[in-house]
Amino acid sequence: MKRTITHLADGRELFYYDRRDDADRGAVDPRELPPRPRASQMRYDPLMDEWITIAGHRQTRTHLPSPDECPLCPAHPGSEIPSDYDVAVFENRFPSFSFSGDGSTGGYPLGGGFADPGGLSAARPGVGRCEVVCFTSDHDASFGSLSAAQVELVMEAWADRTAELSALPGVEQVFCFENRGAEIGITLPHPHGQIYAYPYVTPRTRHMLGVASRHRGGNLFADVLAAERTGPRVVASNEHWTAFVPAAARYPFEIHVYPHRRVPDLPALDPDQRAAFGPLYTGVLRRLDALFGVAMPYVAAWHQAPVTYRRDLAYLHLQLFSIRRAPDKLKYLAGSESAMGAFVNDVAPEDAARMLREYPITS
Template identity: 65%
Template sequence: MIRTPIRLADGRELIYFDEHEADRSAADKRELPPPPPASQLRHDPLVDEWVAIAAHRQTRTFLPPSDRCPLCPSTPGFASEIPSSDYDVVVFENQFPSFSDRVVPDEVDHITELVRVEPAVGRCEVVCFTADHDSSFAALTPARVRTVVDVLADRTAEMSGLPGVAQVFPFENRGVEIGVTLHHPHGQIYAYPEVPPRTRTMLQAARRHHERTGGRNLYADVLAAERADGARVVAANEHWTAYVPAAARWPFEVHLAPHRQVADIPALHDAERDAFGPLYLDVLRRFDALFGKPMPYISAWHQAVVGAGRELGYLHLQLFSIRRAADKLKYLAGSESAMQFFINDIVPEKAAEKLRAA
């Protein structure tokens, strides 16, 4: 893999990750405004959680026509975010970031006596998996998936070392039902300034299990139990298992986990990185085959935190869809949205059975 960093017209970083030698001398000649300053974090004292206030994201690009897609290679008639006329995998700083290091001094440190304010320090990047606008992750080759994994390892390692970063989160949103604003196959990477609520809850559970069992890892024990039971296992190979969690929140949800406990993507060895692609592509294609049409999904890498509690982490990928039937979606209505108490319409064992048969 050949790594070539450049700067876009507004100073943002872009990195080409090429599988073969390529000319990356094309310059970004657009006239762009400077990147926005870092967003604001506000602390909600009622639940002890942080919320990012990012007003500049309201103006981000929304479902443009294919000939004006900012993630396609540039053409003589349209200059996109990628100056070159073709690429393999490319990563660049988001033009509308939720978190960034462009901090503008703010004299306000409280909204009220109880609501603290901090700058949303961090980084947000876009990862384009292919130059083909009409493709999808499921259509990639195993070799390209391996490149993507190596890219995520590169970015995780670099972003984990940035000042103030608490956790690095790579993810992909796919489908208008999920809320994507760009159709081009792509993912994102967030470097969070605070440990997100779900990770914090998982750490608390992992720590209790660690203390209760004399040092055992919670996710390792859950994975071992699922592999031994087998009822919810969808597919597996020598290094990875894909299974439906016994207490799945989403109609169709699968975890892909390496058999060896590792903290994050950079810690995967070559054989594990090679083995991930074929299994993940198999699961994605099963998702699409369930109802005979592209499945909307969120694909989320859960990595260990950067600081305290890192030893409790266990890398895994959570893949889930809000589609519960061919013509029905699961909406996060009253119980889920207001109380965060999930109610799943699909029995996890039945979901696993359907995915195995797809």
Template identity: 65%
Template sequence: MKRTEITLADGRELIYFDERDDAVRDQPDRRELPPPPPASQLRYDPLTDEWVALAVHRQTRTFLPPADQCPLCPSTAQRLSEIPAPEYAVAVFENRFPALSGRVVEEPAEITPFTPVRPGRGRCEVVCFTDDHHSCFADLPPSRVRTVLDALADRTAVLGELDGVEQVFCFENRGVEIGVTLHHPHGQIYAYPFLPPRTRSLLAAARRHAERTGGRNLYADVLAAEREAGERVVAANEHWTAYVPAAARWPFEVHLAPHRPVPDIPALTDAERDAFGPLYLDLLRRFDGLFGTPMPYISAWHQAPVRVDRELGHLHLQLFSVRRAADKLKYLAGSESAMGVFINDVAPERAATLLRAA
């Protein structure tokens, strides 16, 4: 894999990850762009012990442009985009409308004595999986999935070294039902300056389990139990298993986890990275085959924090959809949105059966 860094017209970084060593990436960004916005403001919610980001500049971000105006397609003589090259394999660049960034401004110390304020220091990046606007991740060959995984490993390692970053989160949103604002196949990376609520909850449970069992890894034990039970396993190979969690929150939710406990993507071996692609592509095609239509989904990598409790983590990919039937979506209504208590309409065992048959 060849890695090439360039600077866009407004000073943001773009990195090409090429599968050919002879790829030349010297095309300049010929646009005239305003300076990137400053970092968002983080406000602490004392009632939930959580941080909320206020990124008001994101109101003006690009929203569902037509294909001939897509900012993630390669640049042409007639139209300049975020990618100056006329073609590319995988490209990663700092988001033009970031929720978190290193361009911090001075903030007041607090809103009230109970609500501290801090700059939204961190980083948000866009990961373009292909230059083909009309493709999707499930259409990629395993070799391209490997390139994407290597790019995510690179960015996880680099972003984890930034001052103040506590966790690196890689994910893909697909489908307008999820809230996608650009149709071009792409994912995102958030480098958080705090541990998100989901991570804190996972770590707390893992810590309690380790204390009870003399240091055993909770996720590794759960994965072993699911592999032994087999009822909710959708697919597997030598290095990875895909299974529906016994307490799945979403109608169709699958965890894809390596058999060897590792904290993050950079820790995966070459063999594990090679084995991931075929199984993940099989899983995505099963999702699309469920109802004979492209499945909206969120694909989220759960990685260990970069500074604390790394021994408690176990890398895994959470893939889930809001679609519960061919013509029905799962909405986060009162119980889920207000109280955080999920009510699933599809039994995990039924979901696993349908996915195996898809």
């Protein structure tokens, strides 16, 4: 793999990941771009013990452009990427977190712009980084259609960016993910994902690792995997990975993908694990698409160890879930889920696993 670092017209970094060592990455970004936005602001919620990010500049981000104006398609006047590419990663033009701003409150005034009755809350800059990962230059592709070699290259990019972002000052957790489908709320249909480098440990990770710290016996995640590997909820497996529907799935079709050898994060995967992931995972994605004969909307989320917090308890795994519960029905997060965080699933996990296993993997 060859990695090339260059810059976009406004100074943002652009990384090319190529299979060929002779790839020419000398093209420059000819656009005239506005200044980069100031940093967002984080505000502390004392009732939930969580940080909420206020990023008003993201209201103006690109929304569902026509294919000939897609900023992720290479080498056209509005493109973020000035030449054709295998895999490309660049700093998000509309980031939730960044290292720009006034260094105090992210550009949001505390007086008037932020009222704090009783002094229970707090505010600080949304320091961190957000990047866009383009899986392929083919606008009409999907992650499920990628070759095994292309998936390996994407994984190299994920691992490389995770390692570098984890070393940035103030970054506490790195999150690689993909949103797919209009029903999920995507703003760009081109096959891509994102990476968030958070300045804190996210609530879900903090909660999971807290539960794992109270588990008696071995590692909680490893014990869950061991219990599922021979059970009725396995969807697919190979020598290095198992994909299964968790016993307490929250979504109609939710699959967790675990490596058999425990590692904390993507950079720690060995070459055999990286090579074995693509064929299994793309097969699962194709099964999802075949289930109802429509492209399934989904979120694919890599759960990695935080930079320092309880790394000894973490176990890298992928959570994949879809909100589609039937060919013409979606699972909405309504009152119970959205207000109370109490999920009610319409599809039994055993039935979901069986339905997915019944569909042959097609190329």
